[in-house]
Amino acid sequence: MLDPKLVEFLTSRSKKAATTDVHTEVKTENPKQEIESGDTAMVTESPVEEAKQAQQEVKMPLEPKKEWVNMDTVEKEKMEWMQEVPKPKPGEKKIGIQARFDLQGHVISRDADVPMREGLHHHGEEPEAPGYTLEELFHLSRSAAMNQRVISLQTLAKVIYNYRIDNLGGRLGAPLIPRLIDAGLVFILRWSLDDSSEAGIAAAVDGFKSLLVQPADEECIDKVFPWYRGHEMHPLVPTENDDEDDEDDPEDKDDKNKHETELLEQDVIKGLLKMKFLERIRYILEVCRPAPTVVVNIIQVLTRIARHSPESCHEIMKCPRLMNTLFSAFLPTTWKLTDGSVMENIYGYPVRPVLKLIRVICSAGRNMAAILLTKYNLMSVIVRYTTQDPTDMQLQIGEAYMLSVEAFYTWKVCISYGLASNSISELYPVLMQHLQLFQRLSVLPRPASEGKSTQALYELQLMRSAAVVGLLEMAVHVGATVADLQSQQSMRPQEDEKKTESQPIPSIDWSHVTGLITPVELCCQRWMTEITRTDEPLTDCALTLATSCLNFIVAFYTKITQQPLYNAVDVLQHIEKLVENLLVPFMKSGNFYTYVINLRTYSSYKEDESVMSMKTGCKSLPDLRCHPLDERQHPCIQEHSPFGFMAAYIRLVYIWSKMHKGIAAKFSALIESCYVTSYLEKTCQSMRSAGETLNRHFSRFEHIVLYYIVKFTSKWPSRQKVVTSTLNCTTVLR
Incomplete structure (x- = not known):
């Protein structure tokens, strides 16, 4: 049995502790008072009176009844969280406050009238403001509740994606991705990738995709793949801007440590x-x-x-x-x-x-x-x-x-x-069958009466045809080098062959690719005739197919002069026929002048630099700055851009003019065009540089066009105005 005095002492002690706790909670729940700078601070009401007034203002969401079990004690402090969240007061907007985002990754206003059922209000520092800050999303990503982790990671992924495509719905005061990386987002995503739940893994992978992958980058790279040297890609490595002294330090180069x-x-x-x-x-x-x-x-x-x-x-x-x-x-x-x-x-x-x-x-x-x-x-x-x-x-x-x-x-x-390369000879009948079927295709726009699915299927057929011709073009380059490799190895001493590994000789030679030129030329004549006779703009897939054929012809006639069985008379006579039937009629068509005018319209040297100045990545994570919307793309790869096709066409004009000196005068319209001259002059007058190294990945196709225009027009000394422009362009390209 306990002593009655001890029981009374413990009872009185517990009552004092409860009273103290109540007062403490009330004090901590009071709003912060602003203290004026000076010797004294004036207080109008005591803390106890303010606490009583606050308790009176609190409206109970429900009235407890006596018959309810264990509801005889009302805890008003806990029931305050069940009240309606107060609306933000007008004038609370400040410059430099943390941005808040909804669950779709868009910036949301602090005083937006958002229903509570949307799930954007929470028990954070500002319960009256809807949305989540990045700090709060980072905190939720390490929550013990799986749903909170998944929602926070999904929201972060959507925020990054919207930032990359410039669709946040508001402006941020600083670049987002560098700040997220510095804050440890990569570590959070990597830890989340070790989650045991499928939803957690999926959210982490989605976050990595949004962080690492720039939307539309791969689509634009695939678009230029069939163009001349389009398969070459610059590595997406961060550029080093450190001092020279740091580059000489071997410890900085060792990433393992x-x-x-x-x-x-x-x-x-x-x-x-x-x-x-x-x-x-x-x-x-x-x-x-x-x-x-x-x-x-x-x-x-x-x-x-x-x-x-x-x-x-x-x-x-x-x-x-x-x-x-x-x-x-x-x-x-x-x-x-x-x-x-x-x-x-x-x-x-x-x-x-x-x-x-x-x-x-x-x-x-x-x-x-x-x-x-x-x-x-x-x-x-x-x-x-x-x-x-x-x-x-x-x-x-x-x-x-x-x-x-x-x-x-x-x-x-x-x-x-x-x-x-041995598969080319093995599948030669299949490839020839493809070329024969391509002659049935047309590059003209499909009639509007056809459904979207039919038009999309036809575009896919054109893409596949261009891929086949591009493969055969590369086979021409490989087959033309066999004779050179064999002669180099025969002239090399046997002792040198043992010391150095010689490049293996491909299994195809010029004889395997000679028969490909006839069906490709037939297809090219058909499609160039269609382009000449129509004034309607072609789709990108149709123009890419014609570009692939021109690139194949250029590759073939570039390599044919290096072959042992080259017959100059027959080849030059054949070139004359192709020029009369293929190139000259096109130069008199409306589409030709459209493409020449578009050289300036889609130039990367034009005055509008809004597209070129878009930066969404960071130094440690470079990208090509592509955008899903066509008008936000790099000018050289936008829809109806002529640079891929014109690069192939001007290269063919230059190669044939170099092989046959007598046909050069037939292309005088190319360099006498006022549109070409104005394009060259405008390019030379542009004081803007070609851009960063990665940004030049798409600008290089315009540089190819400029290079071959300069090479071709340099043969016409009588055209003083054009020659002056080309000399200036030569300086720019250097």
Whole structure:
């Protein structure tokens, strides 16, 4: 039994503690009072009176009843959270406050009238303001509740995506992506990638895609791939602007000894690779087997990493079981039949983004392309996707055509190294059959009576045709070098051959590609005639097909003079006929003048620099600044841009004029055109530089046009005005 005095003492002590707690809570809930600067501060009411007044103003959301169990004690402090959130007072807007975002990643006003059911109000520092700040989203991303983690990561991903496409709905005071990287977003996403739930992994992958991938970058790179030297890509590596003294320090060049934080400040991709990112991605693809959307996002992230540098491609190649998983799961040669509907599981079916990733890795170097061909049997995959008609692949028709186009692109990259050339001779009948079928195609716009699906299917056929011609163009370059390689190896002493590895000779020679020129010229004559006779603008796919044919003809006649069996008389007579039937009629057409005028309209040297000045990335994570909207693209690759086609046309004019001196006068209209002269003068007067290194990736196609115009017009000394402009342009290009 306890002593009654002890019980009384404990009871009185507990009552005092309860009274003290109540007063403490009331004090902490009072609003902060502003204290005027001076010797004394005037207080109108005591804290106790203010607390009583606040309690009286609180309206109870419900009145407790006596019959309710354990509801005899009313806790007003806790029930205050059930009250309506007060509306922000007018005049609370300040400059420099933290931006708030809704769940779709758009900036939301602090005094916006948003219903409570939208889920944008929370118990933060400002419960009356809707939306979440970046700090609050970072905090929620480490929450113990899975739903909160997923929602915060999804919102962050949408915020970054909207920022990249300039669709936030408001302006920020500082660049967003560098601030997020400095705040540790990469670490948060990497930690979230280790989540055990599918929703958490999907949200983390979506965040990585939004952070690393600039929307429309890959689409623009694919658009210029069929153009002259369009398959060449500058690595997306951060540019070094350090001092020369730092470059001489060998410790700075050793990235292995640097911490992830230091690497992320310099290069996000290098820092990410050091976090064992590829190993986790391989585990997700191989073991977790996520949904199709997550798989495609992962492949896009891997493609961006491969675009970084050949070293990053090598890291992807040597990651254990990653390449095996990609080939076995997403690049099969046999698969089950489908009804063409959307698939819920893409494992065991061809996935075009995976084949594109393989193409990007092949573009990084000949050694990696050779490994993919020998170790992973890449050529069997390419043959499977190129020989069968897309309509018979038992896939979605659009996906089947794009898969075939991507296979031809990958084959072209391998052929450029002299690899997989034996397949050209093996599949020669199939390729010739393709060329014969192309003669039935037309580059004229389809009639408006046709449905959108029919027009889209026809555009895909044109894209596939251009990919086939581009492959054959590269085969011409390879076949023309065989004679030179054989002569070089025969002249080299045997002792030197043992010391140095000689380049292997391709399995195709000039005899394998000589027969390709006739069907290509027939197709080109048909399409150039259609372009000459119409004044309607062509679609980009149709113009790309005509561009591919012109590039093939240029490559053939550039290499034919180097062959042992070159017959100059027959070739020059044939060139005269082609000039009369192919080039001269086009120079008198309305489309020719339209393309010449558009050289200035879509020039990257024009006065409007709004598109060129758009910067959404950061130094440690460069991009090409592409935009989903066509009017926000780089001018040289916008819709109806003539630079791809005009580069091929002017190159052909220059090559034939160089081979046949007598036909040069027939192209005087090209250099006498007032539009060409004004374009050259405007380009020379432009004081704006060509831009940063990565921004020149698309400007280089305009530089090619300018180069060949300068080369061609330099042969006309009587045209003083044009020669002066070309000399100025030569200075600019230097």
